[in-house]
Amino acid sequence: MFKSAKIREKKLEISILLVLVGIFLLFFIGNPSVFTKFDIYYSFMSTIPFFGIMALAMTFVVTLGMMDLSFPSVLAFSAWIFGKVFQISDNMFLAVAACLVTGIAAGALNTLLIVKIKIPSLVATIGTMFFFRGLVNVCAQGQGISLVDAQETIFFKLCVGRIGGVIPAQMIWMIALGVLLWSILKRHKFGSHVLMVGDNEASALMMGINANRVKMIVFMQMGLFAAFAGILSTLEVTYFWPSQGQGYLLTTLAAVFIGGTSVFGGMGTIFGTFIGALIIGSMEAGIIAIGLTGFWIQVIYGTIIMISVSIYALMLQKQR
Amino acid sequence: MHQLSDTDRSTLLVSMENIHKSFGEVDVLNGINFTIGHNEIIGLVGDNGAGKSTLIKLITGVHLPSSGEIYYKGEKITIHSVKRSRELGIETVYQERALADQQTMWRNMFAGREITNKLGFLKVNRQKEETEKLLREHMGFTSKALTTDSIVMSLSGGEKQGIAIGRALYFNADLIILDEPTMGLSLSETRRVLDFVQDIKKGGRSAVFISHNIYYVYPVADRFVILDRGRIAGEFQKKDISQDELVEKMVTLARTGKLE
Numbered sequence: 001m002f003k004s005a006k007i008r009e010k011k012l013e014i015s016i017l018l019v020l021v022g023i024f025l026l027f028f029i030g031n032p033s034v035f036t037k038f039d040i041y042y043s044f045m046s047t048i049p050f051f052g053i054m055a056l057a058m059t060f061v062v063t064l065g066m067m068d069l070s071f072p073s074v075l076a077f078s079a080w081i082f083g084k085v086f087q088i089s090d091n092m093f094l095a096v097a098a099c100l101v102t103g104i105a106a107g108a109l110n111t112l113l114i115v116k117i118k119i120p121s122l123v124a125t126i127g128t129m130f131f132f133r134g135l136v137n138v139c140a141q142g143q144g145i146s147l148v149d150a151q152e153t154i155f156f157k158l159c160v161g162r163i164g165g166v167i168p169a170q171m172i173w174m175i176a177l178g179v180l181l182w183s184i185l186k187r188h189k190f191g192s193h194v195l196m197v198g199d200n201e202a203s204a205l206m207m208g209i210n211a212n213r214v215k216m217i218v219f220m221q222m223g224l225f226a227a228f229a230g231i232l233s234t235l236e237v238t239y240f241w242p243s244q245g246q247g248y249l250l251t252t253l254a255a256v257f258i259g260g261t262s263v264f265g266g267m268g269t270i271f272g273t274f275i276g277a278l279i280i281g282s283m284e285a286g287i288i289a290i291g292l293t294g295f296w297i298q299v300i301y302g303t304i305i306m307i308s309v310s311i312y313a314l315m316l317q318k319q320r
Numbered sequence: 321m322h323q324l325s326d327t328d329r330s331t332l333l334v335s336m337e338n339i340h341k342s343f344g345e346v347d348v349l350n351g352i353n354f355t356i357g358h359n360e361i362i363g364l365v366g367d368n369g370a371g372k373s374t375l376i377k378l379i380t381g382v383h384l385p386s387s388g389e390i391y392y393k394g395e396k397i398t399i400h401s402v403k404r405s406r407e408l409g410i411e412t413v414y415q416e417r418a419l420a421d422q423q424t425m426w427r428n429m430f431a432g433r434e435i436t437n438k439l440g441f442l443k444v445n446r447q448k449e450e451t452e453k454l455l456r457e458h459m460g461f462t463s464k465a466l467t468t469d470s471i472v473m474s475l476s477g478g479e480k481q482g483i484a485i486g487r488a489l490y491f492n493a494d495l496i497i498l499d500e501p502t503m504g505l506s507l508s509e510t511r512r513v514l515d516f517v518q519d520i521k522k523g524g525r526s527a528v529f530i531s532h533n534i535y536y537v538y539p540v541a542d543r544f545v546i547l548d549r550g551r552i553a554g555e556f557q558k559k560d561i562s563q564d565e566l567v568e569k570m571v572t573l574a575r576t577g578k579l580e
Contacts, residue, residue, distance in 0.1 A: 006469050008471075183441070187441055187442050187444065188436075188440055188441050188442060189434045189436050189440045189441070189442060190440065192427055192430075192431070192434055192442065193432075195420070195422075195423055195427065196420050196423065196427070196431050196432075199420035199421060199422045199423055200419070200420040200421065202418075203417075203418040203419055203420050203431070204420070204431065204432070205382070205402070206382060206402065206412070206414055206418040207402065207418055207431040207432035207433075208401065208402035208403040208406060208432035208433070209431065209432045262422075266420065266421075266422040266423070267422055
């Protein structure tokens with residue numbers, strides 16, 4: 001009769017892990033020669049963190065019961081700032097600082113629209129999505145920025161260097177941020193407040209929780225991590241290009257939803273999002289490796305999303 | 321207009337003077353003068369829409385008065401918030417129960433006042449221990465199935481109310497406000513709530529008990545304050561009025577707008 005939260009969460013996390021294992025088993029069987037060598041995993045570790053890190057941040061937004069669609073555009077605009085400042089000043093520290101501040105400021109804009117003016121987050125962030133993309137287009141005028149010189153800097157090695165000559169640093173970042181964000185959501189006062197506000201904002205207010213401040217911090221951290229992802233993806237190829245970030249919108253959201261975080265708010269799993277990112281990130285390469293054409297990718301994405309989200313919805317229903 | 325002297329105010333727990341509250345164009349409270357004494361149980365009664373919930377939300381800091389003053393233990397309250405009211409020793413058991421359904425007992429118990437270390441990380445074990453104590457000792461829940469990890473959604477109305485009351489008592493309030501605490505409860509669960517109110521009196525604390533059911537309020541209250549359409553229609557000490565007389569007055573008030 002009384003359902004323990006611990007058991008439910010463990011069930012969820014085990015299911016998502018099983019899905020990952022199942023998928024990789026399919027890949028192994030379909031194409032053992034590719035999946036038993038390191039190369040493909042190297043490729044995954046280089047590329048998944050760009051949207052994986054944003055998915056981790058997005059988990060907080062969804063746990064609040066809200067949405068942010070602007071992050072790919074914020075990624076692009078912050079990346080442009082990053083590239084431009086570096087190009088002009090040759091100072092990596094300045095470029096990184098300017099970029100991250102831009103991300104936080106974008107989060108502040110979202111906060112203004114959503115918290116002060118009270119526009120629903122879905123609508124507000126569609127607006128800022130177009131706004132920041134438009135800003136990139138105007139500022140960049142279709143031109144890329146080369147950052148080859150950045151390769152000399154320590155930051156470069158820190159962000160996208162190969163640890164031990166083998167592991168892409170961005171993967172270490174994703175793991176470290178995963179651990180940090182997990183502990184904040186599950187074990188920190190702030191995480192508790194996010195859960196409360198997402199679950200029942202009226203109750204949270206009655207308990208003295210500053211819901212507006214919680215929302216502000218969540219949207220600002222989303223902007224911050226979008227900017228960080230911008231730095232990583234730019235340094236990886238030592239090049240900024242104006243359409244950066246496009247293509248991450250759906251994969252990032254899919255990673256969060258497949259991971260089990262409830263779109264209704266009040267429940268979030270960083271572990272789930274992490275595994276979800278691994279699943280989404282490996283899907284494309286895996287599908288092609290096992291011999292299906294690229295045409296199959298979206299059908300399979302869609303099927304996996306429908307199945308996993310249905311499982312979670314049914315699990316939630318059983319509880320009521 | 322009713323001015324209390326400083327001596328009067330210092331003998332009272334709460335004093336609300338000439339309080340007005342509007343929400344936009346709607347005037348919910350008009351010229352309210354309301355006091356709560358030490359170790360006094362007040363039955364705040366009145367029909368739906370009279371303004372009872374709003375009045376108590378002013379005491380607890382959920383809303384701020386549009387005009388008028390509030391004094392607590394003789395000191396004027398200038399900055400108010402829910403956090404501040406808890407610091408002052410005011411706890412509420414809300415009609416809507418103020419619980420988050422999908423969260424566990426131990427998160428709900430400490431919502432808004434989590435036990436943390438210096439960096440803000442939760443002392444989860446401490447919180448779970450205290451919640452366990454609350455459940456077993458204060459609330460008397462013995463069922464093995466109900467644990468600190470249980471999700472609130474799976475509880476009955478009475479159990480949820482029990483948690484909300486237990487939470488208020490646990491944090492050692494001087495003033496406990498109960499807003500329709502028996503709504504939706506079974507007879508035995510209602511009995512338990514009324515016993516809690518009597519424990520509050522025995523413990524030397526004060527309470528404001530809001531209900532439209534006079535039959536529940538009458539036995540446990542010391543004084544009755546009748547609110548009607550934003551104004552105080554009348555006040556009676558229990559010794560001066562019988563249960564039947566009070567019911568009679570409420571019925572007349574509802575029918576004619578006056579107490580007689």
